[in-house]
Structure formats: C-alpha cells, structure tokens
Amino acid sequence: MQTFSQLCHFEFTSRLIGLNSAPWMISDAPRFPYRGLLIDTSRHYLPLATIKGVIDAMTYSKLNVLHWHIVDEQSFPIEIPSYPKLWNGSYSYSERYTMPDAIDIVRYAEKRGVNVLAEIDVPGHARSWGVGYPELWPSDSCREPLDVSNNFTFKVIDGILSDFSKVFKFKFVHLGGDEVNTSCWTETPHIKEWLNNNHMNVSDAYRYFVLRAQKIAISHGYEVINWYTY
Template structure:
C-alpha cells in the first residue's frame, strides 16, 4: 500500500460541513475502481493500461480474462471464527452488489476463501496488514479457482477484501458484476505503519454518524489511524467522569460526546482496522476547560494557558488521561503542546 511521504494532515475544521463531506466522499471513485460517470451522462473511457487500485499494491500481476461474480457470493473462512472478517465480508458484498445482479446463471467466482494464520484480533500500531490475493476462474479442470485471500492477521484480510471490492465492477449492459484483467495475483503490505487522517471536532462539532462515514471512507483508502482532535480552546465536548463539569465547555449541551459515544466510535473503527488516537491539547489551547472549572485559568482575564502553578491543574490533567485511557486503548495519545503563550 503505497503512500506519499510528504503528506501533511489536513485540519478539517477549516472547511464547512458540506465541503468536508464532499471532500471525503469525492475519494470514492478513486478507491472503488468502479465505472466513473460524467455530468453529461456518458461513461468515461478508462485507460485500460492502468491499474485502478488505490493504494497501488506492492506487487501484482494480471491477465486478460473477464470473470463474472455470483450475487450469492459466499465466504469460506479458514481459522477460528472472526467477527471482524465476517462483518467486513458482508459490508463489502453490499458494496460490490449495490446495483444487484442477475441470478440463476453460471458464474466464474462464487466463493471467497479467507485464510488467516492468527486468532489474535488486537489492533496495535504496526500490526501485520500484509495479504496475498488470488483471483482465478473456477471450473472443473482447475485445482485452484475463485478468490483466495491469505493473511497473517484479520486486519490483513480486511485490506485484501478492500482490494477485491475495487476489482469488482458492475457492467450496466449485462447487469452483472465482473472482474477484468484476470487472473490476478497480488501481494501487498503497507509502506507506512501509520497512515492517518486528522479530524478536529472541537472547532467544528460533527455528529457520531458523520464521524462513522469518515471512518468508513478511511477504510476504502486503507488508512489506519483516526487522529481525533477532540478538545481545544473553542470547545470541550467530551464527557470526563472524573471531572463532570469539563464538558460545560462544549458549544451547546447538544454538541457533546458521551463516554458511550466515544467507545462506539473506537469499536466501529476497530472493525475496519482503524485505531483512534485521541488528542487533548495542553497546556495551551485550553480556554474551554475553565467553563466548568474556572480555577484552571490563571485569572478571570487570562484564560489560557492552563495555570501550571497549581497542583489542582495537574490533578485534572491526570484525571482526564486516566478516564481517556479507559476509552481509547491505542498505544499513542496526543497532548498537543503547541502555541503556549507565556507572555
């Protein structure tokens, strides 16, 4: 999975919500490998010499055959039962067959075999996301046929399913899902262990469902870390049980995240092979903290940075970190540390 080493995280709070959603979903044609449509209602001619996979796999070979895919595609999972893989297969099957498909015919691909060599589904930075993907025609003469994904972890299998979904294209003429340029043999692994997207919900509150849509989009591009910039000087939207007045610094009481909301986001992301790295900016960018606990301000007229001359300030920080550790299991946690005005 190639990436660009010069990439810098975008501060999505700079964009209006409609622009943000447009930005996220504008990557769909790039990562799906499906037919592109122009505003003039004619199919864009694709350059058949190019490989429409994103990110481009590390190694791959292809052929000249076109295979048809059975709408009743089934999963054959080798190993202990994995909810991560099973739910991913169902998600991708819905994506692949979102336009439906003809039934009752003979298809070249009717089964996806997934082999995972480890039962451990712990998601950590550096987890093995490598996989191999083989796509060949099934017939009575072939020893190996259909689709086979082999990986060392369930998260490698997720990346293989994403690549498979990009290979599947709906043919509007015959109304079947096809895989072009078969047989395919792909060996892939990430170029970078950390492939992240920054989301700032302190400066621009986003509902849970929108965050989930962004996470879903990240999985299409094989990104694996959501850098969630939750708290900043503009608002403190997260519930902290140890200091329950902190989220009085939210924009409104309706623009908040409960502990259960945050856990739901973490679990949703994990099912897509994405870690959530939370950020709490200290000691600067913390004006919103004082809405609930004014003693954290140096004075009523000086509302940031946090008053580091008081032990109480460090007690609050310790309480926040302890509570957030229960919510966010990822090894990395971001403390900001920028733009501390000491004048």
C-alpha cells in the same frame, strides 16, 4: 482486503458479486505503517454519523489512524466522568460526545482496521476547560495556558487520561503542546510567585508542564506524542 474489495463489482441483474479478469497477482503493502487523518471536533463539531463516514473513507483509502483532536480552546465537547463539569465548555448541550459515543466510534473504527488516536492539547489551547472549572485558568482575565502552579491542573489531566484509557486503546495519546503563549504565567501574581519560588523562567515552566503531563500519560499505559514547538 481493501484491494480485493475494490476489484469486485455487484451485478444488479444476477445479484451476484463479480471479479473481472481473474486470476490476479497482487503485490500490495503500505509504504508507511502510520497513515493518519486528523479531525478537529472542538472548532467544528461533527455528528457521529459524519465521523463514521470519515472512517469509511479512510478504510477505502487504506489509512489506518484517525487522529481525533477532540478538545481545544473553542469547546470541550467530550464527557469526562472524573470531572463532569469539563463539558460545560461545549458549544451547546447537543454538541457533545458521551463516553458511549466515544466507545462506539472506537469500535466502529477497529472493525475497519483504523486506530483512534485521541488528543487533548495542553497547556495551551485549553481555555474551554475553565468554563466548568475556573480554577484551571490563571485568572478570570487571563484564561490560558492552564495554570502550571496549580496541582489541580494535573489532577484533571490525570482524570482525563484515566477515563481515556478505558476507551481509547491505541497505544499512543497526543498531548498537544503547541502555540503556548506564556504571558499569563508572568502576568498573574500567584503564578509569577510560584515561578520565582521554583527558580523557573517560562521556558522552564513549559518544560515542567509537558514532562509532568507525559509522565501522567505513561502511568496510564500510553506512549506520548506532542506537537513539535520551535
């Protein structure tokens, strides 16, 4: 349909849509089934109209997945009904997305053949989470990665993904996983004790965190994507 639409032109005099040099024989198929573009609304808040403009441009270019990197250490701009204080970590009151905003974006994209892939980045890149819930930080002086020893951390992830599953219907969800500086885990006494009690080093704890978060996502019907870390 995009190929066809790009062959058409509007005649301003007759106010008709014209198609030059018809008939056409078109052989057109995507080389890749996943054709994505990433936007980051944590580091750079984007108004809804701007996101919709990006989706329109994706449609013209025949891209079909909007990778929405929604939150990061800088800000947490989206509403999470299960844990409403999370968006206290947004840049400001006016730089936030409500659940209806997210639904609006997803529906707008779907009508244009674009899937929305939501990303929350864990356990690193998550300092903004603790603005609303400081217990997610290892300590006040060491604020990321998320506290691997605290079951509340995984309850929050479960709440986020539960709320996401009602909005983001694409089969994939992205759980980040990159650039995790684990020094806070070894420098914070209660986490260091937890590591020792569970006979884990920081690499074991990272693996434990990623796999537990993946299991939560799968329980909400998602297939999981992570950044490759090496």
